[in-house]
Amino acid sequence: MAQLSKEKFQIIGCENANADEISRASMTYWQDAWRRLKQNKVATASLIILILISIMTIVGQYINGFEFQLTNNELSNVEPNLTHWFGTDNLGRDIFSRVWAGGRVSIIIGLVGAFIDTVVGSIYGGISGFFGGIVDDIMMRIVEILGSIPWLIIVILVSLIFKKGILAIIIAMTITGWVGMARLVRGQLLQIKEQEYVLAAAALGANPSRIIARHLLPNTLGIMIVAITFDIPSFIFGEAFLSYLGQGIQSPNTSWGALASAAQPNLMFYPYQLFFPSLFISLTMLSFTLLGDGLRDALDPRLRQ
Amino acid sequence: MLKFLLKRIGYMFVTVWIVATITFMLIHAIPGDPLASAARKLPEQIRINFYEKYGLNDTVIVQYGRFMKNIVLHGDLGESLAYPGRKVSDVIKLHAPVSARLGIQAVSMGFFLGVSLGILAAFNRGKWPDYIVMFIAILGISVPSFVMASLLQYFFTVQNMWLPTTGWGGFEHTILPSIALSFGSIATYARYMRANTLDVIGQDYILTAKSKGITKLSLVWKHVIRNAILPAITILGPQLAGIFVGAFVIESIFAIPGLGFNFVSAVGDRDYTMVLGQTVFICTLVIISYVVVDIVYGLIDPRIRLTGEKR
Amino acid sequence: MEKILEVKDLRVSFHTYAGEVQAVRGISFYLKKGETLAVVGESGCGKTVTSKSLMRLIPEPPGEIKKGSQILFDGRDISLMSERELRELRGSDISMIFQDPMTSLNPTMTIGKQISESLVIHRGMSKTEAMSEAIKMLDLVNIPDADKRAHQYPHEFSGGMRQRAMIAIALACNPKILIADEPTTALDVTIQAQIMELIADLQVKLGTAVILVTHDLGVVADVADRIQVMYAGQIIEHGTIDEIFKSPQHPYTWALLQSVPRLDTKNKGKLYSLKGTPPDLIKPPIGCPFAARCEYCMQICREEMPEVTVISENHEVLCWLKHSMAPKIDIPEALRGDK
Numbered sequence: 001m002a003q004l005s006k007e008k009f010q011i012i013g014c015e016n017a018n019a020d021e022i023s024r025a026s027m028t029y030w031q032d033a034w035r036r037l038k039q040n041k042v043a044t045a046s047l048i049i050l051i052l053i054s055i056m057t058i059v060g061q062y063i064n065g066f067e068f069q070l071t072n073n074e075l076s077n078v079e080p081n082l083t084h085w086f087g088t089d090n091l092g093r094d095i096f097s098r099v100w101a102g103g104r105v106s107i108i109i110g111l112v113g114a115f116i117d118t119v120v121g122s123i124y125g126g127i128s129g130f131f132g133g134i135v136d137d138i139m140m141r142i143v144e145i146l147g148s149i150p151w152l153i154i155v156i157l158v159s160l161i162f163k164k165g166i167l168a169i170i171i172a173m174t175i176t177g178w179v180g181m182a183r184l185v186r187g188q189l190l191q192i193k194e195q196e197y198v199l200a201a202a203a204l205g206a207n208p209s210r211i212i213a214r215h216l217l218p219n220t221l222g223i224m225i226v227a228i229t230f231d232i233p234s235f236i237f238g239e240a241f242l243s244y245l246g247q248g249i250q251s252p253n254t255s256w257g258a259l260a261s262a263a264q265p266n267l268m269f270y271p272y273q274l275f276f277p278s279l280f281i282s283l284t285m286l287s288f289t290l291l292g293d294g295l296r297d298a299l300d301p302r303l304r305q
Numbered sequence: 306m307l308k309f310l311l312k313r314i315g316y317m318f319v320t321v322w323i324v325a326t327i328t329f330m331l332i333h334a335i336p337g338d339p340l341a342s343a344a345r346k347l348p349e350q351i352r353i354n355f356y357e358k359y360g361l362n363d364t365v366i367v368q369y370g371r372f373m374k375n376i377v378l379h380g381d382l383g384e385s386l387a388y389p390g391r392k393v394s395d396v397i398k399l400h401a402p403v404s405a406r407l408g409i410q411a412v413s414m415g416f417f418l419g420v421s422l423g424i425l426a427a428f429n430r431g432k433w434p435d436y437i438v439m440f441i442a443i444l445g446i447s448v449p450s451f452v453m454a455s456l457l458q459y460f461f462t463v464q465n466m467w468l469p470t471t472g473w474g475g476f477e478h479t480i481l482p483s484i485a486l487s488f489g490s491i492a493t494y495a496r497y498m499r500a501n502t503l504d505v506i507g508q509d510y511i512l513t514a515k516s517k518g519i520t521k522l523s524l525v526w527k528h529v530i531r532n533a534i535l536p537a538i539t540i541l542g543p544q545l546a547g548i549f550v551g552a553f554v555i556e557s558i559f560a561i562p563g564l565g566f567n568f569v570s571a572v573g574d575r576d577y578t579m580v581l582g583q584t585v586f587i588c589t590l591v592i593i594s595y596v597v598v599d600i601v602y603g604l605i606d607p608r609i610r611l612t613g614e615k616r
Numbered sequence: 617m618e619k620i621l622e623v624k625d626l627r628v629s630f631h632t633y634a635g636e637v638q639a640v641r642g643i644s645f646y647l648k649k650g651e652t653l654a655v656v657g658e659s660g661c662g663k664t665v666t667s668k669s670l671m672r673l674i675p676e677p678p679g680e681i682k683k684g685s686q687i688l689f690d691g692r693d694i695s696l697m698s699e700r701e702l703r704e705l706r707g708s709d710i711s712m713i714f715q716d717p718m719t720s721l722n723p724t725m726t727i728g729k730q731i732s733e734s735l736v737i738h739r740g741m742s743k744t745e746a747m748s749e750a751i752k753m754l755d756l757v758n759i760p761d762a763d764k765r766a767h768q769y770p771h772e773f774s775g776g777m778r779q780r781a782m783i784a785i786a787l788a789c790n791p792k793i794l795i796a797d798e799p800t801t802a803l804d805v806t807i808q809a810q811i812m813e814l815i816a817d818l819q820v821k822l823g824t825a826v827i828l829v830t831h832d833l834g835v836v837a838d839v840a841d842r843i844q845v846m847y848a849g850q851i852i853e854h855g856t857i858d859e860i861f862k863s864p865q866h867p868y869t870w871a872l873l874q875s876v877p878r879l880d881t882k883n884k885g886k887l888y889s890l891k892g893t894p895p896d897l898i899k900p901p902i903g904c905p906f907a908a909r910c911e912y913c914m915q916i917c918r919e920e921m922p923e924v925t926v927i928s929e930n931h932e933v934l935c936w937l938k939h940s941m942a943p944k945i946d947i948p949e950a951l952r953g954d955k
Binding site: 008009010011012 | 912913914915916919936939941942943
């Protein structure tokens with residue numbers, strides 16, 4: 001032990017400067033969420049894949065020079081080769097171009113459908129959650145009943161009512177699809193309303209619109225973003241499902257679902273025709289799901305660091 | 306407790322009635338002449354008789370009244386338009402057992418396999434069993450059932466002729482369709498149970514149990530699983546519904562003569578009365594299963610059983 | 617009175633993403649048969665980690681009881697025991713009750729069964745024998761209608777009753793040591809008193825030694841025989857209850873005692889509060905851990921860990937103020953001459 005000199009035993013008191021210091025600059029909620037998302041490798045990879053697929057749906061069908069509707073009976077059912085990268089179908093149409101043309105339709109249906117679901121669901125759920133009481137009771141009963149009819153059955157029935165096409169498909173899938181979002185938004189609102197920080201804001205005299213904008217919305221937004229990300233794959237699936245039932249997109253237009261269901265009977269002889277659309281359906285749904293998982297973790301305020 | 310039961314059952318009847326009504330309205334909103342779409346070139350007179358017989362000339366309200374009366378009083382779900390004389394209820398009786406067999410296999414597999422995998426993953430968090438289970442789960446949720454069905458079909462029946470491609474008969478015909486049908490369910494249960502089990506493991510009462518020095522088996526079984534599995538029962542309802550509807554496509558792909566296959570054909574044939582009757586039947590089944598699951602859960606969870614209130 | 621538990625140089629760390637958190641940094645203490653030892657300190661001081669380590673209830677990984685630590689009980693070292701030996705020890709030789717009775721009981725198992733569990737495993741009783749013994753235990757902890765209550769579920773009990781049930785579970789096999797980790801923190805003040813009375817009562821009846829972990833000095837006053845004060849993973853002072861309350865030596869102890877609000881203070885001044893927060897245990901300070909918050913801090917305090925100063929057979933303190941070269945600081949005015 002070193003020599004203990006007298007000076008070391010002078011009282012100098014405590015350093016309060018350090019005590020309450022905040023060590024790091026604080027980030028906003030969104031900055032922190034984005035940072036956390038970037039750290040999640042799986043979610044980032046999914047995001048990149050989705051961006052790549054989206055780009056391909058925009059330009060993919062023009063790349064190899066074959067128009068997606070162009071038939072050529074000489075070259076029907078050709079296996080993938082250097083000219084026709086994904087092969088051709090039974091009418092000699094280039095599958096590579098068809099996959100990307102179809103992808104455009106499938107993804108648009110996914111995005112538009114999810115958007116409509118979100119808007120309708122949020123408004124409905126928002127009203128129900130915000131007002132509470134008997135308004136909430138009635139609105140939720142309606143939602144419960146609508147929700148107990150299997151979604152896919154409604155989709156099938158409604159698709160029979162309209163002329164086949166993108167609009168019919170979107171209407172069929174959104175007509176009760178918004179129910180999930182409504183429940184989510186309402187649940188979130190009810191929860192937040194009870195939270196102490198809302199009480200605190202009200203006690204401090206904040207007016208309702210300020211409470212809504214500064215407290216209710218940001219917290220609900222996170223949940224909504226995650227819900228949209230999970231909703232899109234349902235639409236892609238639903239569209240494919242309808243195609244398998246013959247109610248999907250009709251020729252000459254195409255979608256991934258239409259391509260898959262058309263290729264299904266040929267599975268034994270030309271498996272590649274089914275493989276490519278199925279691959280991209282699965283890859284897209286998978287990526288959205290993984291991204292949604294990552295977003296949910298990133299946006300969870302309790303995991304903030 | 307009794308009040309709880311009665312309320313749920315009463316609610317069930319109301320819901321079924323509303324659903325039947327909605328379905329009826331949807332079917333009657335379909336444009337076009339049903340008979341014309343059935344692609345039958347019937348002589349004028351026969352067509353007129355047909356309309357007469359089925360009351361298709363009456364207003365929608367009257368037809369609705371007749372429809373509801375038939376169901377409630379006679380259990381009669383209507384007659385086929387495409388194949389006159391065939392009653393919907395007969396078709397259901399003929400094909401439902403096939404679907405039931407497939408469905409029961411799929412539901413059981415989904416629940417038992419899914420729950421077990423989820424628990425396995427939770428207890429091995431971060432280690433390779435966890436990653437494998439999570440991988441399977443992610444696949445099951447993202448890969449649509451028909452893609453899975455095609456993959457299975459391709460690999461097990463085309464590349465390697467281990468199993469029959471299509472058809473129905475012996476046990477071997479049920480294997481691939483059951484797997485395809487249950488895969489989504491297995492994935493959902495696995496993910497759910499994993500999250501739930503991890504949640505339970507982190508609870509204070511597990512620490513209490515450990516501090517008593519009980520065996521690992523006791524801890525896992527009586528304390529962890531007992532609490533973790535309860536919520537899994539609540540999602541049994543939606544899972545059942547999913548399997549009912551998933552059967553539509555799976556039966557079509559594997560050419561299984563079940564209710565789903567029949568429904569798809571009816572849609573294709575524009576046999577609207579058949580579609581209506583079968584839809585009401587399926588929806589009723591779904592709603593009944595929701596209520597049954599609800600009631601069963603209420604009986605099992607001591608917190609609800611004894612206080613009779615929802616958590 | 618013989619020592620039934622001896623802890624020597626206990627070090628416990630947690631390996632986290634941010635680094636190694638040194639929760640307990642070399643503490644030594646003992647427990648005598650039938651006595652009550654209170655372990656006091658604020659959140660994060662390491663008292664709960666210490667108590668859980670005594671029964672090896674800290675998950676290892678990420679926790680680690682460092683080599684060189686010794687937890688001696690009944691001639692064996694708990695830190696070296698196998699899983700099987702630990703299972704025999706837990707619930708039968710040493711038991712623990714936890715802070716929140718709401719979440720510490722299995723919601724899907726009857727109270728009776730939860731008590732019987734330890735009896736069946738450790739005393740080899742049959743289910744029926746164990747159940748009747750469980751009913752006796754419920755009686756012992758003053759739960760009325762014990763035979764009906766034994767078949768009820770936790771959610772049917774009130775908060776205070778649940779804590780009593782926990783005590784019944786813990787004492788069912790008559791352990792030598794009961795560790796009570798903040799047993800009254802989650803309860804109403806009136807119930808707090810009842811529970812502490814019950815524990816004291818049972819202690820006399822069953823001869824159990826009790827380690828009472830708490831941040832509330834008020835709870836400790838009536839029941840403890842000895843007190844040890846922990847800060848940042850170390851024991852900075854320990855002594856008998858008289859010694860600590862009548863002649864505390866460490867500035868942190870002074871701060872704790874002054875923080876207890878009292879109804880009878882003559883001057884209605886401000887409530888005393890100690891500024892600042894405990895140090896980061898990933899990079900613990902080199903010197904005395906309390907230096908940053910101590911108004912008597914000296915240069916030496918920041919540079920080196922103080923040595924142990926023995927004041928009496930049971931009373932020791934870890935503070936540079938006790939060094940011969942340090943200025944003489946008396947016990948603060950407010951603490952002198954009470955009790």
